[in-house]
Amino acid sequence: MPAKELGEYFDPEIGRPTKELFSIAGLLLIKEFKNLTNSEASDAYMFDVAIQYALNLQPEQQSLCERTVERYLKIFRESEMPNQIMQQVTCKLVELLELDVSKQRLDSTHVKSDMAIFGRTRLMAIAIKNFLTQLKRHDVTAFEQLPQELRDRYEPSKGLLFGGWKKEEDWNKTRQQVAEEMHLLVHQFAKNTSHNGRSTYQILCQVFNEQCEIKSTKVTVRESTGGKIITNPSDVDATLDGHKGSGYQAQLSETCSEENET
Numbered sequence: 001m002p003a004k005e006l007g008e009y010f011d012p013e014i015g016r017p018t019k020e021l022f023s024i025a026g027l028l029l030i031k032e033f034k035n036l037t038n039s040e041a042s043d044a045y046m047f048d049v050a051i052q053y054a055l056n057l058q059p060e061q062q063s064l065c066e067r068t069v070e071r072y073l074k075i076f077r078e079s080e081m082p083n084q085i086m087q088q089v090t091c092k093l094v095e096l097l098e099l100d101v102s103k104q105r106l107d108s109t110h111v112k113s114d115m116a117i118f119g120r121t122r123l124m125a126i127a128i129k130n131f132l133t134q135l136k137r138h139d140v141t142a143f144e145q146l147p148q149e150l151r152d153r154y155e156p157s158k159g160l161l162f163g164g165w166k167k168e169e170d171w172n173k174t175r176q177q178v179a180e181e182m183h184l185l186v187h188q189f190a191k192n193t194s195h196n197g198r199s200t201y202q203i204l205c206q207v208f209n210e211q212c213e214i215k216s217t218k219v220t221v222r223e224s225t226g227g228k229i230i231t232n233p234s235d236v237d238a239t240l241d242g243h244k245g246s247g248y249q250a251q252l253s254e255t256c257s258e259e260n261e262t
Contacts (some may be wrong), residue, residue: 001025002081009075019064023055024072029085030054031069038069100257107254112247115235120211120221121175124182125161127207127233129154131185131200139194150181175221179212183219203233 003021010018018024023045030051031041044051045064052059076082094101118126132154136143143151156163162174186208189195196202210229212221228239231246238246255262 001029002085005079005081005084006072006075009079019068019072020057023057026055027051027069028072028076038066038073042066042069097260097262099255099260099262101255103255103257104253105256107252109250109252110241110244110247111250112245113232113235113238115232115238115246117231117246120225121171121178122161123231123233124175124178124207124211125154126158127200127204127230128178128182128185129158129161130233131198131204134198134200135189135195142189142192142195146185150184153181176219179208179221180219182208183212183214200233203230203236206230206236207233 001022003025006021006025007018027041027045030036030044031038036044042064045055045057046062049059051057052062093099132143132146132151154161182204186205189201207230210222210225212219214220225240227241230236231238231240235246238248240246241249
């Protein structure tokens with residue numbers, strides 16, 4: 001357990017006492033191994049006798065809030081500790097299992113995103129709504145200068161956008177309208193230094209460029225976007241795989257020596 005490395009992030013004299021660092025480091029490893037949420041991890045630390053036994057804790061004396069778990073996770077993520085732990089555990093497993101690692105193969109896998117996957121029209125609309133929400137929060141004057149119809153269209157919650165749409169209406173016409181309104185916002189705030197640096201504006205531009213194009217001064221929706229596109233503004237790093245959906249491509253290395261039992 002990297003308790004010593006973890007302790008370097010705290011002052012030895014100033015501030016509140018830390019949690020016992022060996023048990024916290026162990027809890028974070030168990031959390032990942034068991035795929036626990038932050039809330040479940042904090043509850044396990046306080047109430048799960050099996051976890052307390054593994055971490056050498058006195059059952060009746062423990063308290064740990066979800067926010068504390070988040071703080072220690074942040075320290076882990078921003079340090080080299082996860083890489084060191086992974087290296088140490090891997091080497092120990094190789095030793096215990098007596099594995100021959102001289103022969104390996106790479107295999108790709110698709111890790112799915114936990115975020116919702118939106119259709120193209122709703123994706124563009126949510127990008128617009130996110131930008132308008134930030135604009136209204138930080139510059140209400142600029143927000144109120146936008147057309148009233150545009151502001152009203154994106155006022156409903158994300159789940160209720162286009163809730164009044166009827167089956168007999170042309171969805172392509174709605175998509176074209178959203179594309180044109182997205183272009184209006186991208187163009188209008190392109191040189192506004194108060195807003196063009198915000199992540200919501202940059203995502204707005206990226207979604208527009210991925211989903212739309214300008215042909216003879218007219219905004220058109222692309223027939224095909226390819227796979228390297230945003231599928232949810234809340235998960236901008238996930239891309240689209242045509243067969244497996246939205247997520248991440250990962251390359252895994254596995255031993256494949258015929259002498260290995262595992």
